[in-house]
Amino acid sequence: MIKKSISLILVFAVVLCIGGCGKSKKSNSNIADSDNTVKKHSPSCITLLFNKTDSLNPYTAKTENNRLVAKLIFEPLVKTDNNLQPVNRLAESVKLEGRNCTVTLKNAVFSDQSPVTASDVVYSYNLAKGYGGLYTAHLYEVTSVSAISDNTVSFNLSMADPYFANLLDFPILKSGSDKITDSDGTAKTPIGCGRYTPADEPFLLKQNASFFGTKGDIKEIKLIHAPDSDSVSHYIEIGATDFYYSDFSGNNIVRMSGSRTDVNLNTLIYLGVNTFSPVLKEKYLRYAVSSAIDRKALCKDAFFDSATPASGYFSPALAEARAVQSLKPTSDLQITVDNLSKMGYNDRNQDGYFVDRNGNRIVLRLLVNKESQSKLIAAKLIAEQLKSAGIEVKITECGYAEFVRLISANAFDLYLGEISVLPNFDLTQLVIKGGSVAYGLNNEKPDETKPDGEQTEKTQDGNENNGDDTASTDDRGDSPVKLIYDEFRSGTASISDVAGTLITEMPQIPLLFKHGILFSNESIQNITVSECDIFFSAENYKIK
Incomplete structure (x- = not known):
């Protein structure tokens, strides 16, 4: 889904030391609000922000900080690491056979000492499926789930998916524990099996003595009530929290010091292309535009070094696709010139724009959501870069609602889009005609062109692939992208094959991946x- 995103403008001025339960260069006086006090701490304690009026139930929490804290209380079957690879958590093994996935559970117990069973997984799956958020989206392929023994769960899928394990990140809680209430009728935090568990003392998590994994040095986590962005900024400024995370979806300027760790977000910023356009239906022009863009400059100047240039449709963090994703981080104007020449644009006019033999130049309208500061800056940079390459771009700025209306009506040449790529790397809703966000896509009759200047790929038998096979259609007229995804799901093509086909077909123009x-x-x-x-x-944290 294309997100409404107001990008955060970062100011990395050093104005404070982050403190909390851990040691700090700056000593902090006791910090209190009307309900809780954060005391000077021992080296076995850290401090986090949360909202006491919100739940720590991962399926009902509304605030970002509470959803993050909940990940310390609950465990999924599988997590993906910062390189997008699956790491088994409660799952001892994950076995994929066609349209079925069988998960065998580890010998784990909840914090109340009761065993984690397949029935608890089924119960949690049903909560996740009805959640309506991220976890629901990740389970789109599942048609049914059943417990086939105390420690074995079977997932039936609507289609084969080699990377389905990456989607098994929904939190597991004890069956029925989400319905437990206190004497006032307020729902208690459900029972989990994670690294920490709520203590009897308010605003405190304690290490879960029953956790199935490593039990680290951090024995307690103190929680500070921060109900809004102003209070979050306040606690950061006075050094009251040991951690602060931002995915840059807000519009506050945050000033803080300490260590910085980049989180690879599987979020692609791209140029959507209207391939119904007489000129943009030609892949040569899409290649020309792509090679004229300085992605590195976009990352630096529009996204404030909180992004990585896209080398293709999949994150550079994904090792399996890295070798075949060949888009360059900086512009290569010779590739642009060569591709424009193939379309008959061989000369420049007095304004520096390439023209055909009739003196006609290419003019592209770029649509951008003006509510996103980073995208607005990026659009202006792209227009400048393409002007230098001899292609005129006119920017249309509009509010988000109008932006959605226009792209839905295919009323654009190019648009600046953003999509969260699913952990199983399924981009079909974007790159195949008829997909829910495949705006402007008309790939029924792909042409035979290949990106000029890109390295020739080798097939498995060592022969050079000149692009002819990926540019063909089958008897049904399916696009090469649909064909390769079908082969990928059937196990006859790899994710690198998908990546290579997407580069060749280029239904959109990938720009960068956010951090x-x-x-x-x-x-x-x-x-x-x-x-x-x-x-x-978290189970391996140590305090100096």
Whole structure:
């Protein structure tokens, strides 16, 4: 889904030391609000922000900080790491056979000592399926789930998916524990089997003595009530929290110091292309536009070094696709010139734009959501870069609602889009005609062109692939992209084959992948992160 995104403008001025339960260069006086007090701490304690009026139930929490804290209380079957690879958590094994996935559970118990069973997984799946958020989206392929023994769960799928394990990140809680209430009728935090569990004392998590994995040095986590962005900024400024995370979806300027860890977000910023356009239906022009863009400059100047240039449709963090994704981080104007020449644009006019033999130049309208500061800056940079390459771009700025209306009506040449790529790397809703966000896509009759200047790929038998096979259609007229995804799901093509076909067909123009940033107290060591869990290595934290 294309997100409404107001990008955060970062100011990395050093104005404070992050403190909390861990040691800090700056000593902090006791910090209190009307309900809780954060005391000076021991080296076995850290401090996090949360909202006491919100739940720590991962399926009902509404605030980002509470959803992040909940990841310390609950465990999924599988997590993905910062390189987008699956890591088994409650799953002892994950076996994929066609349209079935069988998960065998580890010998784990909940914090109340009751065993984690397949029935608990089924119960949690049903909560996740009805959640309506991220976890629901990740389970789109599942048609049914059943417990076939106490420790074995069977997932039936609507289609084969070699990377389905990456989608098994929904939190597992004890069956029925989400319905437990206190004497006032307020729902209690459900029972989990994660690294920490709520203590009897308010605003405190304690290490879960029953956790199935490593039990680290951090024995307690103190929670500070921060109900809104102003209070979050306040606690950061006075050094009251040991961690602060931002995915840059807000519009506050955050000033903080400490250690910085980049989180690879599987979020692609791209140029959507209207291939119904007489000129943009030609892949030569899409290649020309792509090679004229300085992606590195976009990352630096529009996204404030919180992004990585896209080398293709899949994140550069994905090792399996890295070798075949060949888009360059900086512009290569010779490739642009060569591709324009193939379309008959061989000369420049007095304004510096390429023209055909009749003196006609290419003029492209770029649509951008003006509510996103980063995208607005990026659009202006792209227009300048393409002007230098001899292609005129006119920017249309509009509010988000109008932006959605126009792209839905295919009323654009190019648009600046953003999509969260699913953990199983399924981009079919974007890159195949008829997909829910495949705006402007008309790939029924692909042409025979190949990106000029890109390296020739080798097939498995060592022969050079000149692009003819990926540019053909079958008897049904299916596009090469649909064909390769069908082969990928059937197991006859790899993710690198998909990546290579997408580069060749280029239904959109990939620009960059966004980063999140986890700021932390510099005295905390052994921090690893992932988009799935920013506290990925919490059980291994150490304080200097």
